[in-house]
Amino acid sequence: MQDYTGKAVLVTGAGGGIGRAAALAFAARGAAVACADIDAAAAGETAAQVEAAGGRALARAVDVRDESSNLALVEAAEAAFGRLDAAFLNAGILRRGGVMDTSPEDFDALIAVNLKGVYLGMRAVVPALRRAGGGAIVVTASSVALRADAALAGYSASKHGLIGLVQAAAGEMAPWGIRVNAICPGAVATGMVGIDTSPGSPLALLHPLGRVGQPSEIAELVTFIASDAAGFITGAALPIDGGLTALTSPRFRG
Numbered sequence: 001m002q003d004y005t006g007k008a009v010l011v012t013g014a015g016g017g018i019g020r021a022a023a024l025a026f027a028a029r030g031a032a033v034a035c036a037d038i039d040a041a042a043a044g045e046t047a048a049q050v051e052a053a054g055g056r057a058l059a060r061a062v063d064v065r066d067e068s069s070n071l072a073l074v075e076a077a078e079a080a081f082g083r084l085d086a087a088f089l090n091a092g093i094l095r096r097g098g099v100m101d102t103s104p105e106d107f108d109a110l111i112a113v114n115l116k117g118v119y120l121g122m123r124a125v126v127p128a129l130r131r132a133g134g135g136a137i138v139v140t141a142s143s144v145a146l147r148a149d150a151a152l153a154g155y156s157a158s159k160h161g162l163i164g165l166v167q168a169a170a171g172e173m174a175p176w177g178i179r180v181n182a183i184c185p186g187a188v189a190t191g192m193v194g195i196d197t198s199p200g201s202p203l204a205l206l207h208p209l210g211r212v213g214q215p216s217e218i219a220e221l222v223t224f225i226a227s228d229a230a231g232f233i234t235g236a237a238l239p240i241d242g243g244l245t246a247l248t249s250p251r252f253r254g
């Protein structure tokens with residue numbers, strides 16, 4: 001298990017699902033965690049769970065679409081913990097639809113949260129990471145950042161954009177000792193999915209492993225990539241998808 005003792009980590013979208021699991025996992029490894037979400041009560045609940053498990057946490061409302069909100073979050077985290085070593089820029093939204101049935105408003109919303117929100121998050125956290133002597137940024141993309149889903153046109157576009165952003169940022173920030181990576185989960189059992197994820201469900205069977213992922217499994221990868229043990233990984237888009245993007249059909253049929 002990685003050791004984050006003495007380190008501070010910021011997590012956006014920490015109010016539920018993957019972000020909450022990651023906040024708990026960072027804290028279990030010794031990090032102080034700034035738990036941020038547009039849902040302040042949900043961020044507070046995550047921070048309470050971290051503290052109940054013996055960890056150190058700060059809860060904070062953030063709207064990742066807003067530059068000053070991102071800056072205020074980083075200022076609060078640094079003020080509370082004295083430093084910032086890693087950021088998990090994970091907040092996101094889902095809107096379903098192909099090109100023809102995604103409204104321009106929904107398309108804008110997807111880009112504003114999923115893509116521009118991460119760009120603004122990077123701009124806010126990088127000065128703090130540099131003050132700490134370097135660090136790591138992990139971004140939540142998706143399996144649909146690698147292979148699009150025709151029923152998720154705007155979402156796929158926003159997540160594809162993240163890969164380009166992460167690759168560019170990795171090059172820009174390498175001289176500052178900051179590694180930047182994306183994770184690309186397949187379906188994960190969180191509130192976002194909104195359809196049946198049980199074993200045997202159509203969504204589960206899309207994945208060669210025959211099931212969806214659990215938030216705690218994604219958190220294992222996030223805490224590894226943000227740690228010094230992953231010191232030679234940057235600019236990567238790492239699938240964590242039960243084989244979904246590796247195969248053209250989910251199961252061998254003979």
Ligand SMILES: NC(=O)c1ccc[n+]([C@@H]2O[C@H](COP(=O)([O-])OP(=O)(O)OC[C@H]3O[C@@H](n4cnc5c(N)ncnc54)[C@H](O)[C@@H]3O)[C@@H](O)[C@H]2O)c1
Pocket residue numbers: 012013014015016017018019036037038039042062063064065090091092093094113117140141142143184185186187188189190191192193
């Ligand atoms: N669940 C999946 O199947 C899956 C698969 C691949 C990628 N992802 C991505 O994982 C990330 C986390 O999603 P999740 O599955 O845990 O779902 P979730 O809905 O539980 O978590 C997303 C969180 O982001 C927050 N959020 C939304 N808009 C925000 C904003 N403007 N500012 C700050 N916070 C905001 C929400 O309040 C929520 O707590 C998202 O980026 C999502 O796109 C999810």
